[in-house]
Amino acid sequence: MLNIIRERLHQGYRTLNYPFASPSISPRFAGLPSLEPGSCKGCKSRACLAACPTGALRIAAEGPELDMGRCLFCRACETACPEGRITFTHEHRLAAYTREALIVRGRAPEDVDQPGIRPARGEQKRDLSLFSRSLKLREVSAGGCMACEADVNVLGTLIYDLGRFGIEYAASPRHADGLLVTGPVTENMKKALLDAWQAVPEPKIVIAVGACAISGGTFRGSREGCGGVESVLPEGSVDVYVPGCPPNPWTILDGILSVAWKKRMAK
Numbered sequence: 001m002l003n004i005i006r007e008r009l010h011q012g013y014r015t016l017n018y019p020f021a022s023p024s025i026s027p028r029f030a031g032l033p034s035l036e037p038g039s040c041k042g043c044k045s046r047a048c049l050a051a052c053p054t055g056a057l058r059i060a061a062e063g064p065e066l067d068m069g070r071c072l073f074c075r076a077c078e079t080a081c082p083e084g085r086i087t088f089t090h091e092h093r094l095a096a097y098t099r100e101a102l103i104v105r106g107r108a109p110e111d112v113d114q115p116g117i118r119p120a121r122g123e124q125k126r127d128l129s130l131f132s133r134s135l136k137l138r139e140v141s142a143g144g145c146m147a148c149e150a151d152v153n154v155l156g157t158l159i160y161d162l163g164r165f166g167i168e169y170a171a172s173p174r175h176a177d178g179l180l181v182t183g184p185v186t187e188n189m190k191k192a193l194l195d196a197w198q199a200v201p202e203p204k205i206v207i208a209v210g211a212c213a214i215s216g217g218t219f220r221g222s223r224e225g226c227g228g229v230e231s232v233l234p235e236g237s238v239d240v241y242v243p244g245c246p247p248n249p250w251t252i253l254d255g256i257l258s259v260a261w262k263k264r265m266a267k
Helices: 002-011 047-051 076-080 147-156 187-199 211-215 249-266
Strands: 033-035 057-060 063-067 086-088 103-105 135-141 167-169 178-182 205-209 240-242
Touching (some): 033 103, 047 057, 047 076, 135 147, 135 187, 135 249, 147 249, 178 187, 178 211, 205 249, 240 249
Parallel strands (some): 135 167, 178 205, 205 240
Antiparallel strands (some): 033 086
């Protein structure tokens, strides 16, 4: 027992003062995409499009556009682009309130990586301030590979300490304020997800975590998958999208906190 106490004192305080302090993330982490504006008509190879495994990239008249809802953040397009128009920053705050807001056009803001609470991209579909002091989420793994699930579960450790924000995972959807869904929603999990959603009392929220939950990810178009949460739940039911494959734990935490970011900023 004395050794345990001694080791605990040696470790000190490990919880990061997030979001008011910048997290330590691997330099290999691929964050918010930054796309150089301008026409790509002069590029004949279209190597970036061929390199993307999920069709997340398209070439518009104004230049490249990248859908973070499909993107695996594998950086294949960044490597393939002969003109260097596509780069990935180190910004981990990627969440969005709307599906359209996940589409990146143009350069990333210059103040990326600055600590502090930021709203998710886009406009909230409805007022979520009701959940600012207490939020209970039922996690639903709808056929995922366990990568997103592992990064969701790690938020309960002392470094992230999800509970200090008044956010906890509920054992039953009947005791939850909403669902946190991972995975592409396989045919076998379609009914289970619908049952869980119907069991959550109103008002309820839905957070889609990972490319699979948002768009189907690498399983998009598979006959065994439904193509993500919005293909199963009623239209407009998803309140926050957290892209990534899998998203970094700090990205997921930021996405959950963005549910009621205005009241948290006021504290």
